[in-house]
Amino acid sequence: MASITSFSVTSFNQTHTLVPGCRISNSSSVFLSTKGRTFSPLTLQRRVPRFQIACAARPETVKKVCDIVKKQLALPDGSSVTGESKFSALGADSLDTVEIVMGLEEEFGISVEEESAQSISTVQDAADMIDELLESKSA
Structure with a gap:
């Protein structure tokens, strides 16, 4: 060889x-x-660049998700939670993540599929999913 x-x-x-x-x-x-x-x-073949278009969640959705995450994890008021915050970095285990998803479902009046819930790892992921569900619900 x-x-x-x-x-x-x-x-x-x-x-x-x-x-x-x-x-x-x-x-x-x-x-x-x-x-x-x-x-x-x-x-050799040139590859055409691929573009991915993704719309970020509305800022108010991200803020609500941050507030729910802080509440569910009992984080102090001075804790910094942003869209990039990972649930695991905030100290959430799998049970905490389930409780966060349940809190989001209750707050936004949505139902999250189990597969979708497992793909959420950051606050931004959750906010994006919520906006998508709300958009499809209103359509």
């Missing part, structure tokens, strides 16, 4: 060899050779 310990890079129509036996002749092909044996060129 052959392994590559270096490689070559082509930039501005110049070929640079950084690893013996491997070179990139242009921006779309790689040539490999080892012990005098040359292999068929590998064709």
Whole structure:
């Protein structure tokens, strides 16, 4: 089995060899050779960047979720809870997380599926899910 310990890079129509036996002749092909044996060129394909559009929850939803989390975990008033706060970092165990979800269901008048509840790890995750459920409920 052959392994590559270096490689070559082509930039501005110049070929640079950084690893013996491997070179990139242009921006779309790689040539490999080892012990005098040359292999068929590998064709490189450019990948189209993928964009993901996500709408963040409304600030008032995030604030309500923060307040509910503070209450359920009995955190002191000076505790900092933000959208990026992870439940585990705030000291919540699995039972606490279930109680938080129940509190959110009661406060917002929603029902959270068990699968959705298991995917929540931050305050922002919970707020995003709540806004999605409220939006689908009103549609």
